[in-house]
Amino acid sequence: IGPKDLQNNSALVFRRDTLEKSSISLSIIAESVKDLLETIHADMLEKARAQYDAKRKLIIRWEDFVPALNDKCVCVIPWCNREECEDRIKERSANETMLGMPEDSKAPSMGAKSLCIPYDQTPYSPIQEGVTKCVQCNQDAKVYAMFGRSY
Secondary structure: OOHHHHHOOEEEEEOOOOOOEEEEEHHHHHHHHHHHHHHHHHHHHHHHHHHHHHOEEEOOOHHHHHHHHHOOOEEEEEEOOOHHHHHHHHHHHHHHHHOOOOOOOOOOOOOOEEEEOOOOOOOOOOOOOOOOEOOOOOOEOOEEEEEEOOO
């Protein structure tokens, strides 16, 4: 708030998320700022969810796994939920990432690691015993799990 703002009984508000400027009356500044912060929160959450959803990919074939990782996606895969398979996913995805790539210090060199088993499995087709197979080892899948790289 500067001298001109005080003279006009207003304050200049600048949103860093949208780069918009607006003026608000000092007589209602408390309520206006509260409303504005709630709007900013909702807008930022919506943007983050959209980015997250755009980068979360359901992968059911190993051939699609490493390309999705290289595109900085989080891969949701049917998984057998075995530790040795998780280790193999990390090793195999690291090796395949580097195949045919020129030496580059910025290129991703680490393999995928398990991030979580989503509590809500309903967005994905139900796991069918004997039918749904783990993407990496082709054994019966037990759950859908998220795998990705840390950057």
